Amino acid sequence: MCDKGYVNYFEILGLDEHAKPGDVRKTYRRRMKELVGEIARVEITEERRAHYLLEMAKFNAALYVLRDTPIREAYWEARQEVIDLERQWRESEASDEAAAPKLRRTFDRKVRDFLSKYVEELMLDAGRDKECVDASHWDVAHERHAFRILRHYRHRLYKEILERLPLADVTPLQVDWDKRARVVRQVIAGSG
Amino acid sequence: MPRKTRDAAEVKTVDPELTAKAIAKAVCDGDIVNLRFLFHTFSPARADSPERFETDKYAYLLPTAREEGTLPFKESLQRVKEPDVWGHCQHELEASHSPQLHADLLLLLADNALQAGRYASAAQAYELLRIRERMQDELLRQADEAFDGGNVAHGVRGYMIASRLAYDYAAFPEPLPALADYQKRALMLHGDYPAQLSDCLAMKEDDAFLDAALSYLVLDPDVAARLKQRPLEQRIAFLKRLVREEDPAWDEFVEAYVEACRVTSDLGERWRPGDRGSGGTGTDLAKEIAGQLADDPMRIPAFLVGRTIEDGEWWQYLKELAYMHPAGALFVVRQLVGDREILLPCHKPDSPVAKELGLTKAPDPFAWAAEDSGAGGD
Numbered sequence: 028m029c030d031k032g033y034v035n036y037f038e039i040l041g042l043d044e045h046a047k048p049g050d051v052r053k054t055y056r057r058r059m060k061e062l063v064g065e066i067a068r069v070e071i072t073e074e075r076r077a078h079y080l081l082e083m084a085k086f087n088a089a090l091y092v093l094r095d096t097p098i099r100e101a102y103w104e105a106r107q108e109v110i111d112l113e114r115q116w117r118e119s120e121a122s123d124e125a126a127a128p129k130l131r132r133t134f135d136r137k138v139r140d141f142l143s144k145y146v147e148e149l150m151l152d153a154g155r156d157k158e159c160v161d162a163s164h165w166d167v168a169h170e171r172h173a174f175r176i177l178r179h180y181r182h183r184l185y186k187e188i189l190e191r192l193p194l195a196d197v198t199p200l201q202v203d204w205d206k207r208a209r210v211v212r213q214v215i216a217g218s219g
Numbered sequence: 220m221p222r223k224t225r226d227a228a229e230v231k232t233v234d235p236e237l238t239a240k241a242i243a244k245a246v247c248d249g250d251i252v253n254l255r256f257l258f259h260t261f262s263p264a265r266a267d268s269p270e271r272f273e274t275d276k277y278a279y280l281l282p283t284a285r286e287e288g289t290l291p292f293k294e295s296l297q298r299v300k301e302p303d304v305w306g307h308c309q310h311e312l313e314a315s316h317s318p319q320l321h322a323d324l325l326l327l328l329a330d331n332a333l334q335a336g337r338y339a340s341a342a343q344a345y346e347l348l349r350i351r352e353r354m355q356d357e358l359l360r361q362a363d364e365a366f367d368g369g370n371v372a373h374g375v376r377g378y379m380i381a382s383r384l385a386y387d388y389a390a391f392p393e394p395l396p397a398l399a400d401y402q403k404r405a406l407m408l409h410g411d412y413p414a415q416l417s418d419c420l421a422m423k424e425d426d427a428f429l430d431a432a433l434s435y436l437v438l439d440p441d442v443a444a445r446l447k448q449r450p451l452e453q454r455i456a457f458l459k460r461l462v463r464e465e466d467p468a469w470d471e472f473v474e475a476y477v478e479a480c481r482v483t484s485d486l487g488e489r490w491r492p493g494d495r496g497s498g499g500t501g502t503d504l505a506k507e508i509a510g511q512l513a514d515d516p517m518r519i520p521a522f523l524v525g526r527t528i529e530d531g532e533w534w535q536y537l538k539e540l541a542y543m544h545p546a547g548a549l550f551v552v553r554q555l556v557g558d559r560e561i562l563l564p565c566h567k568p569d570s571p572v573a574k575e576l577g578l579t580k581a582p583d584p585f586a587w588a589a590e591d592s593g594a595g596g597d
Contacts, residue, residue: 073434128316132317178388178391179388182389183388186394189349196320196347198307198322198323199322200348207350208361210333213334215358215362215376215377
C-alpha cells in the first residue's frame with residue numbers, strides 16, 4: 028500500500044518508527060545544525076527561502092510530534108487510519124459500488140483533517156516551541172512567510188494522494204495525447 | 220399537526236430540451252461555473268429544486284436564438300445528447316450525492332475555454348481532469364519547438380497560455396487558478412529603497428531586468444524559470460506581448476509616462492546643485508528638493524496613475540499603478556522628497572525592453588544625474 032502524501036515525520040528525520048525521544052532530539056539537532064549552516068552558506072533567493080522555510084518547519088514539526096509520546100501516538104494512529112481508509116475505499120470501489128461514494132467522502136474528510144492538523148497546524152505550533160525556536164531561530168517573520176508555504180505544501184500532499192486514486196468528481200477519462208497535442212497546436216496557432 | 224408539503228418542488232417538471240441546451244451552452248462557452256451550477260442542489264435543471272429555467276434570472280444559462288444557430292453550439296449540443304453522456308447527466312441530476320461531471324463534456328469545455336481565452340475556466344476543468352500540468356508541459360514543449368524553428372509569435376503564445384493555466388495551491392481555502400495579484404507583487408519588487416540610482420530595478424542590466432520582470436509578470440514561477448533560459452530577444456518579444464495583452468491601455472500609460480518623465484527631467488535640472496552621486500545622501504537631496512520645489516514633485520506620481528491620491532503615499536500610488544498598468548511598476552523608482560517618498564518614472568535610455576514598450580520616446584528623466592556623475596549614470 029502506497030503511503031506517499033501522508034506526511035511521515037520519522038522519514039523526515041531519517042529515523043525508524045521505534046526511535047526513542049532521545050534519538051529524535053539528537054537527530055533533530057544535528058539535522059537542524061546542518062540546515063542552518065547550509066542556509067548561511069548560500070545566497071537566499073525567493074525560491075530558496077521558501078524551500079529552506081519548509082525544511083525548517085518540517086524538522087521542527089518532526090521534533091514537536093515525535094519527542095512527546097501522546098502526540099506521537101495520536102499522530103501515528105491518525106496516519107494509519109487514513110491509510111487504512113484509502114485501502115478500504117479502493118477495495119470497495121472494486122467490489123461494492125454502493126458503499127464506495129460514502130467511503131470516499133469519509134476518506135476525503137479524514138485526509139483533509141489529517142493534513143490540516145499535521146502539516147499546517149502542528150508545523151506552526153512547533154515554530155512557537157522553545158526547543159524548536161532555540162535550535163532553528165524561528166521567529167514571527169518566519170511564521171508570516173510560512174503560512175502560505177505550508178498551505179501550499181499541504182495542498183501538494185493532498186494532490187499527490189488524489190493523483191493515484193480513481194477520479195471521483197469526474198467520470199473516468201481516456202486521454203488521447205496525440206489529440207491533445209493537436210488541440211494545443213491549434214490553440215497556439217490561434218485557430219480552431 | 221400535518222406536515223407542510225413542498226408543493227412547488229413536487230409538481231415541477233423540467234423540460235429536458237432546456238437542460239440539454241443549458242449544458243451545451245456552458246460547454247460551448249467554456250464556462251465551468253455555469254456547468255457546475257447546473258448540477259448543483261439549487262439548479263433549475265433539477266426536478267427537486269424550486270428554481271426554474273423559465274424565470275428571467277436564469278436566462279443567462281440558455282443560448283440566444285443567434286447562439287443556437289452557431290456551429291460550435293450545435294456540436295456541443297450533439298455531444299450532450301449522445302446517449303451515454305445524456306444518460307449520465309440525467310442520472311446525476313436525479314441523484315442526491317455530489318455530482319460527478321462527465322469527463323468528455325468537461326474536456327470539451329476546457330478546450331473551448333482555452334480557445335476562447337477563458338484560461339481560469341480551462342485551468343479548473345483540466346485540474347478536475349488531472350491533466351492541467353501535462354497540458355502546460357505540452358504547451359511549453361510546442362512553444363519551445365516554435366521558438367527553435369524561428370516562429371517567435373507561436374513560441375510567445377505558447378508560453379503565454381501555459382502561464383495562464385497556472386494554479387495557486389496556497390490559495391485559501393482551496394487551490395484556485397492563479398490570480399494576477401500585481402498590487403502585492405509590485406510592493407515586493409520595490410521593497411528596498413534604492414540607495415543609488417543604479418540600484419533601482421529599471422537601471423539594471425538587460426538580463427537582470429528581464430529576469431526580474433518575468434518573475435513579476437508571469438504568474439507561474441516554473442514557466443518564468445523556463446522562459447529565463449530562452450535567448451534575450453525571445454524574452455523581450457514575450458514580455459512585449461505579455462504587457463500588451465495584460466494591459467490593453469498600455470499606450471495611455473506610455474503617454475502619461477512621457478509627461479511624468481518630462482516633469483521629472485525639468486525638476487532634475489533644478490536638483491542639479493545637489494550632489495546626489497558623490498557623497499550626498501538621499502536626505503540631503505530631499506531637503507534641497509523640498510526647499511526649492513514645495514509640492515511640485517507630487518505631480519509626478521499623479522501623472523503616472525492618472526489621478527491625485529489625497530495624502531497618497533508612494534506605495535498607494537504603486538499599488539494603483541500595478542493594478543492599472545502591471546508593467547508600469549517596472550519603470551518607476553522610489554525617491555525621498557522632504558519627509559515623504561514619491562514615485563518617479565525611471566528607465567535606461569538604451570534599454571531594448573523600454574524601447575519595445577515605447578517608453579524611450581520619453582526624455583531620460585535622470586539625464587542630469589548621469590551628466591553629474593560622468594558615464595556611470597549614478
